[in-house]
Amino acid sequence: MKIKRQKTAYKILNYYKNTYEIKSPYKVLVDGTFCKACLAAKVNIMEQLPKYLDSDMTLMTTPCVLEECKAFGSLLYGPLKVLSQYNLRQCSHKQPVAAAQCLYSLIKQGNKKKYFIATQDPELSRKSRDTKGVPLLYLAFKNIILEKPSNTSKGIEHETISQTQSLDHQLKVVQDLKKKILGEEAEKPDKKKKKFIKMKLKRDRKDKKMKNIPKSDGGVKRRKKQKLKVGKHVREQWSKRKH
Structure with missing residues (x-):
């Protein structure tokens, strides 16, 4: 199953490479929801994601994502510690906004910087699918999955x-x-x-x-009677007996 997943990921990456020129090393924007799901499933993002995509990459987050994790306190304390180890991609927000809004602002203009989005957030996932050339990563059944290109990305x-x-x-x-x-x-x-x-x-x-x-009076198909052929000598003997 692991080999099959990697082959599928290779085909998807090849599509993004040929169509949108997204090449290795990849730049992956990670939010708190994805990090929280990986911690719960005991998935080490820094180890397993490069193996899955078979490539070098830079894991990134934004100040808005970190501020959102802080706002949730103990609920996202673990993701905050993990995300603090990633490269910080500065955003244009002077005041912190929701993580989904912040990450979307970095890709909505055609994903010019060739970012991957790693999230479990339904709203951010939907917006990523509606934007051309945005590879989407999520966690399912304790495995990191690279989603197939959306209809928007395929045109x-x-x-x-x-x-x-x-x-x-x-x-x-x-x-x-x-x-x-x-x-x-x-x-x-x-x-x-x-x-x-x-x-x-x-x-x-x-x-x-x-x-x-052919039908009888009752409207049922008639069955033809077969005539038995009798030899001449048999008929002569039968005639003598009658006399």
Whole structure:
């Protein structure tokens, strides 16, 4: 299972490398929720994450994330101690804001600095998926997981909209041409008439089929009797006995 996870991670990293030029060594922004989940699952981020991604990296956090951990007191005391060991990425907030808001501010302009986001926060995860080129890390079943590229990162949403608009345009052109050539739209066929013709054809097929089936008076298929062939000499002996 571990080998399979690493192969999947390699394919995802290769996609981000070729599409968004996110290369090693990676820069990973970590928040308190991710750190807390790893501590509860006894997962050492500094040891296991580089092994999982098979690359060197820089683990980072922001002053806002640290301030949020301090505000929660003993609940996030452990994550605060761990995050204090990471590189500090200075943000533009003069007054501390929520960790999710702070980290999102660093990626929302197209993730120009090529950051990874490591979080368990649902709001930050959703915003990361809605931003192109943001690799998302989370913890599940005591394993660090690199999420597959979202539809936004793949450009599927934009492509689907373009295709839909193109089809709508083509349909409109066809309808306009039809009006020019045929004039007003032809009257819709009478539903009752169509239903009558359909029922008549069905009844005719049934009658034709019934004619080809031999039946007795009771309406049951007759079973043909097999005639036994008797030799000439046997018939002659039988005739003599009667006389």
